[in-house]
Each structure stands twice: as C-alpha cells, then as structure tokens.
Amino acid sequence: MFNEITQEEAYNTEHLQRPAKTISMHAESSFKVACSNCNLRELCLPIGLSTDEMKQLDGMVATRKKIKQGGHLYSSGDAFTTLYAIRTGFFKTCVVSEDGREQVTGFQMAGEIVGLDGIVADKHNCNAIALEDAEVCVMPFNHVEDLSREIPVLQRHVHKIMSREIVRENGVMMLLANMRAEERLAAFLLNLLQRLHARGYSKSELILRMTREEIGSYLGMKLETVSRTFSKFSDEGIIEVKQKNVRILDHEKLKTIFNSSTC
Structure with missing residues (x-):
C-alpha cells in the first residue's frame, strides 16, 4: 500500500x-x-x-x-x-x-x-x-x-x-472504500514510518510536515475526525502527540488496527 x-x-x-x-x-x-x-x-x-x-x-x-x-x-x-x-x-x-x-x-x-x-x-x-x-x-x-x-x-x-504509482493509487482506493477512520490513520502513520525508516530515521518517531486538514483530505476524513482519531490513539496509549511530533508507543496495536481491515 x-x-x-x-x-x-x-x-x-x-x-x-x-x-x-x-x-x-x-x-x-x-x-x-x-x-x-x-x-x-x-x-x-x-x-x-x-x-x-x-x-x-x-x-x-x-x-x-x-x-x-x-x-x-x-x-x-x-x-x-x-x-x-x-x-x-x-x-x-x-x-x-x-x-x-x-x-x-x-x-x-x-x-x-x-x-x-x-x-x-x-x-x-x-x-x-x-x-x-x-x-x-x-x-x-x-x-x-x-x-x-x-x-x-x-x-x-x-x-x-x-x-x-499504480499500486499506491490502488491502495488509496482500498483505504477510502473499505477502512474505518482508525484503520485509515493507522495505515497512514505506518506507511510514513516505513518510508522514513528506509531513509535511516527512527522506527517510532516522526514529524508530520502536513497539517491535520491535509491528512484528512488525503484519507477522506473530516478535520474533526482526524483530530478525534489522533486523540483516541493517544488516550489508548498507542501514540504520543506533541503538535507535529508523533511518537509510536505501541507498534503492535497500531498494526492490529490496520490489519483488522483485511480480516
């Protein structure tokens, strides 16, 4: 994806x-x-x-x-x-x-x-x-x-x-068609982490260069839904958010949320 x-x-x-x-x-x-x-x-x-x-x-x-x-x-x-x-x-x-x-x-x-x-x-x-x-x-x-x-x-x-590019577009179509808000955001964060890690960066921390509104536009979610989902992940101890800085606290839980869409 x-x-x-x-x-x-x-x-x-x-x-x-x-x-x-x-x-x-x-x-x-x-x-x-x-x-x-x-x-x-x-x-x-x-x-x-x-x-x-x-x-x-x-x-x-x-x-x-x-x-x-x-x-x-x-x-x-x-x-x-x-x-x-x-x-x-x-x-x-x-x-x-x-x-x-x-x-x-x-x-x-x-x-x-x-x-x-x-x-x-x-x-x-x-x-x-x-x-x-x-x-x-x-x-x-x-x-x-x-x-x-x-x-x-x-x-x-x-x-x-x-x-x-074709594979990416197909992945986005599947994401928008079949996934709940939590699954979409989990997939997005996991993808960013994977791409950044391939460039030598941390497996668990990233800086979001895009706004919450831009993330919502990409994922087909309203701004309020994006913010609420970030807060939900934070409350459940999956991530820690400080403005644009995100630290993944529970990789396995994040993967489980994403993989639930394929079960």
Whole structure:
C-alpha cells in the first residue's frame, strides 16, 4: 500500500526532517549535479549501473531547483517537460475542484520522483506544493527517454516507479472504500514510518510536515475526525502527540488496527 520501499532502495539521507521555513518563492541553482556523488542515488536510481552508465546519468540531471515552503514545483495545466527527484523536504500533490476545494492525492519525500502525472497528456493534472523548504533535481523527460533506450536497467527502473504509482493509487482506493477512520490513520502513520525508516530515521518517531486538514483530505476524513482519531490513539496509549511530533508507543496495536481491515 502507498509507496512501499524495498530493502535495496533503503539508503540514509540527511536533512529530511529539518525545520520548515516560511518564504514561498523558488529559485533554480546554477551548479551542476553529479548523480554519481549524490547520497540519494540508491533511492532514486537503479542498482547495478556501470561506471560509464553512471557518467551518462550525470548528464541527465541538468540543475537543482530550490522551492520555498508553500511554493509550487509545478501547477495543474503546466506543460509537462520534466521529472523531479526530491533531494530534501516534503511535497504534497493535490487537485482543486471547480468550487475551489482541494483534494490531496499524495505526500512525497526525499528520494522519490514527482511529475509522472504529466506523461499521459503532456501536461500536469495536479499541483505539487512544498510543505517545507525543499530541493529537487531537474531531469528533462526527453533525456530520461533517450537514456532509457540506451540503458535497459534504467528503463526497468522507470517502469518500476510508474508501477509503484499504480499500486499506491490502488491502495488509496482500498483505504477510502473499505477502512474505518482508525484503520485509515493507522495505515497512514505506518506507511510514513516505513518510508522514513528506509531513509535511516527512527522506527517510532516522526514529524508530520502536513497539517491535520491535509491528512484528512488525503484519507477522506473530516478535520474533526482526524483530530478525534489522533486523540483516541493517544488516550489508548498507542501514540504520543506533541503538535507535529508523533511518537509510536505501541507498534503492535497500531498494526492490529490496520490489519483488522483485511480480516
């Protein structure tokens, strides 16, 4: 469910949970990026590339772009030309209905690729917004396509990323259709913990970069229901909550709540 991480993709990263700032602008850096020297390469690049293939990939990433908290990486309707690999920070993807209501469709973190939504129609169908100051690697899609034809392992990796998005969407559909509020929140917290742990962080503590309202939008729950469910978990000794800081006190109970939906 959601964005599952395999052991071969797990790699420690730095600054993933650094404090957020409050400026909403973005700037593109002018220095060259070398994938071969990046500490995220094992998360966003395929395993087993040769030295020559890695050098080719170094040419695929043109620049890095910095996005301030609240800034748009891209917006719905923008022409699709680029995929982005997140180096630091958190993003949310969302769509806005005709009456102005926002529906959150996902949360993305360091080592993950965003922008795949634009492939089907050559334009983006959602907004990608930074939940904290972030930095991404800019990968022109025509370069990705060209190299994928030359490097079969890269082509398989791109297909794997696309497949993961399909699996994630199916997981969200199941969550919204079949799970109670407690099961939805348990699944959400377990998924975040698993993804962060794959990046070298604690199995039992996390910082929520998204608001309760954004969590509710993603999980199909009202804000009041999200807050009430957090309070219920806290009262039952499953979690400890201090504003955006969450500590898991009873992993097994949280797993039991989630697994009850499949019994």
